[in-house]
Amino acid sequence: MELLTIPFSHYNERARWAMQHHGIVAHERRYLPMLHFAPVRRAVPQAQQTADAASSGLSTPVLVLDDGRVLNDSADIVRWADESHGTPSTTLFPAKHREAIEAFEEPLQTSLGKDTRFLAYWFLLSDKVAFSELVRHNVGWWQRTLFAVGAPAARAGMRKRFGLTQPRYEKVRARVEAAAAELSETLGKRDYFFADRFTSADLTAAAMLSPILLPLPGYGAHIPSLEGDYTQLRDQLQQTRAGQHAQRMFERHRPAPAAWTRS
Numbered sequence: 001m002e003l004l005t006i007p008f009s010h011y012n013e014r015a016r017w018a019m020q021h022h023g024i025v026a027h028e029r030r031y032l033p034m035l036h037f038a039p040v041r042r043a044v045p046q047a048q049q050t051a052d053a054a055s056s057g058l059s060t061p062v063l064v065l066d067d068g069r070v071l072n073d074s075a076d077i078v079r080w081a082d083e084s085h086g087t088p089s090t091t092l093f094p095a096k097h098r099e100a101i102e103a104f105e106e107p108l109q110t111s112l113g114k115d116t117r118f119l120a121y122w123f124l125l126s127d128k129v130a131f132s133e134l135v136r137h138n139v140g141w142w143q144r145t146l147f148a149v150g151a152p153a154a155r156a157g158m159r160k161r162f163g164l165t166q167p168r169y170e171k172v173r174a175r176v177e178a179a180a181a182e183l184s185e186t187l188g189k190r191d192y193f194f195a196d197r198f199t200s201a202d203l204t205a206a207a208m209l210s211p212i213l214l215p216l217p218g219y220g221a222h223i224p225s226l227e228g229d230y231t232q233l234r235d236q237l238q239q240t241r242a243g244q245h246a247q248r249m250f251e252r253h254r255p256a257p258a259a260w261t262r263s
Contacts, residue, residue, distance in 0.1 A: 120211035137222035184241035218254030
């Protein structure tokens with residue numbers, strides 16, 4: 001099977017993590033933003049190319065199964081991985097808490113994930129050296145070559161695509177800080193959100209917060225070091241229970257991608 005990704009995207013990390021949690025082996029095809037449009041369009045049936053609150057109809061991750069089915073939403077990939085490969089001891093959706101976990105995850109995917117994605121691109125696109133390093137370590141030679149030629153246009157296109165303006169940055173940052181505080185209150189002094197064990201709620205919360213907590217152990221892409229305002233925001237969120245929980249989930253539960261291949 002093949003997983004089409006923008007490798008450093010936290011939505012893609014969510015899907016990778018769930019698959020690797022269950023020991024699923026896949027070939028990951030990695031693309032830069034905008035260069036992913038054509039392969040996703042070829043892979044995803046037109047009827048499935050629909051937008052939602054978090055993504056366009058041509059977003060990643062896209063999982064092409066061996067039987068020809070295509071899953072093009074991280075939540076669907078997490079559920080498929082669990083339903084097809086989970087056991088009572090490894091399931092990410094314990095039956096008693098399944099409905100509560102799915103309800104808990106919805107705003108993380110549709111709201112918090114969008115906001116942390118905005119912040120990630122805000123910081124990365126403001127640092128030419130860091131963005132070049134991101135490209136160099138995560139995709140193959142032909143995409144690196146195209147980036148070398150079209151980097152200014154690519155960065156401008158991404159700034160427009162995500163609406164990266166200072167006023168919006170201030171609003172998004174405030175929302176992320178509020179969301180982290182709310183998650184911290186929900187978690188309280190527990191180690192996990194549900195069932196006293198690792199579930200999809202913990203995986204999704206950690207993945208959606210990950211863009212502002214990097215570097216994190218086991219993250220499935222190379223992320224360059226960022227300084228300045230990013231470091232200040234990361235340090236601030238690392239002091240919250242939600243930020244500390246995300247760090248622990250990567251340390252304790254993020255498996256190595258054994259046997260995966262990439263191109």
